[in-house]
Amino acid sequence: ALDSFGGLHAVINPAGILRDVMFHKMSEDDWDRVIDVHMRGSFNVARATIELFREQNDGAYMFFTSTSGLFGNIGQANYGAAKMGIAGLSRIIAMEGARNNVRSNCLAPVAWTRMTQSVPVKDEAAAARRAVMAEKIRADQPARFSVAMVAPAAAHVSGQIFGASGENIILYSQPRPIETVTKEEGWTVQTILDEAVPKMAPKFFDLNRGPLPGGNNAQQPAAAKPAS
Structure with missing residues (x-):
């Protein structure tokens, strides 16, 4: 890139494959x-560029994660694990790079690509849905968003997880504590089961994937249940 263009200020890295199978x-x-x-x-791609970005005090990454990692997807333990790892990698690069104006975000796209075409079609109904998807969720849509996020005008955006599905742009939450239970005298196995778990339950x-805009799917909180 340096030889061809005389400079490098952004990396967008969407490369991926699928090897879907039950774990x-x-x-x-x-x-x-x-x-x-x-x-x-x-x-590899980030490590090859990070020192240049730090030296020139300017650089932006767009990594690609997936809802298969963020929320889970049956038959994709390998893919989901890798995609969650990428989200963690992006977050830490953003944190470490902040003082040198090095930004990093990641995108969970929903798009019709050669990779998604590798998933087997089970019946005519599935084939028909794919034909609609090919028109509604095109690869140029998340590509456009990726270019926007590495542009100088987005210099204030870093450490985020986005989604792009058709013309829907999504900002995802990131894991944060939602409940803490404390026992000053210390927990036992039995009190954990009798007190801590019912309070957090x-x-x-749950294990379901609920709908989000543009046909994306996300895990939803379980319905509240009385503590037993």
């Missing part, structure tokens, strides 16, 4: 290939 059937190769492309691929998250 109890997943081979080491299924795991390693996905982790290598997503996690090591993100590391109303705020547990």
Whole structure:
């Protein structure tokens, strides 16, 4: 990039593959290939550029995460684990880079690409849905958002997790404590089960993926239940 363009100020890194399989059937190769492309691929490109960005006090990253990691998706333990790792990587690069004007954000896109085309179609109804998706959630939409976020005009934006689905732009929450229970005399296994867990249970998250704008899916909080 330096030889071709004379400078480098932004990196957008969407490279990815899928090797979907239920975890109890997943081979080491299924795991390693996905982790290598997503996690090591993100590391390699960022590590090759971070020192330049720090030296010139200017640089921006857009990493690609996924709702498969943020909320989970059956058959994608390898992909989801890698994508959650990328979200953590982006956050820490943003924190470490702040003093040198190095920014980092990540995007969970919903788009029709060659990667999503690799997921098998089970029936005609699924094929019809895909045809609609190909028109509604195009790859140029998250690409456009990525370019905007690495532009100088977005110099105040760093450490965030975004989503892009069609013409919907989403800002995702990030994990923060939502309940703390304390016992001054110390917890035992039994009091944890009898007191701590029932107190936290109303705020547990269930295993469902609820709808979000543009056909994206997210986990929703479990309905409140009385402590037992």
